[in-house]
Amino acid sequence: MNNAGVPSGAGAAPLLDMDDAMWNDTVAVNLTGVYLVTKWVGRAMRDRDQGGSIINISSTAGRRGLPDYGAYCATKFGVVGMTQQLATELARHNIRVNCVAPGSHPTDMMDGTIGRTANRVGANTDQITAAIRSAALLRRQGRPEELAASVAFLASEESAFITGQTLNVDGGAHMS
Numbered sequence: 001m002n003n004a005g006v007p008s009g010a011g012a013a014p015l016l017d018m019d020d021a022m023w024n025d026t027v028a029v030n031l032t033g034v035y036l037v038t039k040w041v042g043r044a045m046r047d048r049d050q051g052g053s054i055i056n057i058s059s060t061a062g063r064r065g066l067p068d069y070g071a072y073c074a075t076k077f078g079v080v081g082m083t084q085q086l087a088t089e090l091a092r093h094n095i096r097v098n099c100v101a102p103g104s105h106p107t108d109m110m111d112g113t114i115g116r117t118a119n120r121v122g123a124n125t126d127q128i129t130a131a132i133r134s135a136a137l138l139r140r141q142g143r144p145e146e147l148a149a150s151v152a153f154l155a156s157e158e159s160a161f162i163t164g165q166t167l168n169v170d171g172g173a174h175m176s
Helices: 020-048 070-093 108-121 125-135 144-155
Strands: 052-057 095-102 166-169
Touching: 020 052, 020 070, 020 095, 052 070, 052 144, 070 095, 095 144, 108 125, 144 166
Parallel strands: 052 095, 095 166
Antiparallel strands: none
16 A cells, blocks of 8 residues: 655645645655655566555545645645556556545544634634535545555455556545
8 A cells, every 4th residue: 555645735725825845845745755655666566476456545635626725636636647557557467556535534634634624714623524524425534444444455356357446435425
């Protein structure tokens, strides 16, 4: 599993007002970090010649644009695109490359995003959390074990005919 992420002020300011250093730092962690890990792991898997599965972690913010999520959305979209590109290149080596796009799960990073969004729109964090929950068809945030189960499935032989896909794990908040 390949998971890297910094929020880069997600939910705080428009892209046009983003500091260039924040943009560059976000690209370095969220996209270049995933690229470098995948490059080295992919090479090792290819050279071992036994196939395998690479799973990248993006975000549902990488599936559609969100106001004031600038660099975060752009880099997470990049992870989805890189997943598809690598799937086309590594399939001949029997290496599957897939992606998981988590929605809202209770994490420190999500708490920060909720707080920044609340400040920006003049609401409290409970109101923002309630809005996030109501946007999901299942009316709640995900649990860590549910996210882990999606990754375990993509790593398993049960998903042996799946590659180049991004699985939203968000309780039905985003469907694609």
